[in-house]
Amino acid sequence: MLSKIFLSSDHAGFELKEKVKNFLINNSIHFEDLGCTSLEAVDYPDYAKILSKRLKKQNKAKGILFCGTGIGISMAANRFSHIRAALCTSVEMASKCRKHNDANVLALGGRILEDKLALEIVKEFLYTDFEAGRHSLRVDKI
Ligand code: RB5
Numbered sequence: 405m406l407s408k409i410f411l412s413s414d415h416a417g418f419e420l421k422e423k424v425k426n427f428l429i430n431n432s433i434h435f436e437d438l439g440c441t442s443l444e445a446v447d448y449p450d451y452a453k454i455l456s457k458r459l460k461k462q463n464k465a466k467g468i469l470f471c472g473t474g475i476g477i478s479m480a481a482n483r484f485s486h487i488r489a490a491l492c493t494s495v496e497m498a499s500k501c502r503k504h505n506d507a508n509v510l511a512l513g514g515r516i517l518e519d520k521l522a523l524e525i526v527k528e529f530l531y532t533d534f535e536a537g538r539h540s541l542r543v544d545k546i
Pocket of ligand 1: 414416417448471472473474475476477
């Protein structure tokens with residue numbers, strides 16, 4: 405069963421967040437949108453922080469963050485020690501960030517990715533499990 409999903413974006417990631425929300429709704433996947441709520445300019449570190457704090461309380465949950473490139477918001481989220489945020493631009497990266505890195509947050513660039521690819525990345529991230537074993541020790545060292 406899928407764990408709870410939290411979504412959060414700045415203004416540059418807002419439109420892609422809305423498209424991912426539609427995908428989650430259409431697939432009956434439980435999520436919570438933590439903002440932002442419009443195209444009005446906001447600061448991506450604030451939204452990385454909001455989501456990271458929620459994941460601290462619900463450590464089985466996953467997050468998806470969006471900004472223009474996915475870079476800034478992933479950098480900001482990775483300042484929190486319980487966050488392993490992976491900026492992905494391909495399905496292969498989404499697969500590997502789950503299998504090898506046990507990423508608990510996916511970061512996407514709303515100004516970088518085509519919608520279709522973004523949704524394929526989201527699906528791969530949500531439905532791929534961590535391959536424990538040799539990868540566990542490395543993740544523990546992060
Ligand atoms: C906002 O203009 C943009 O800088 C931000 O969304 C993100 O791309 C930063 O990494």
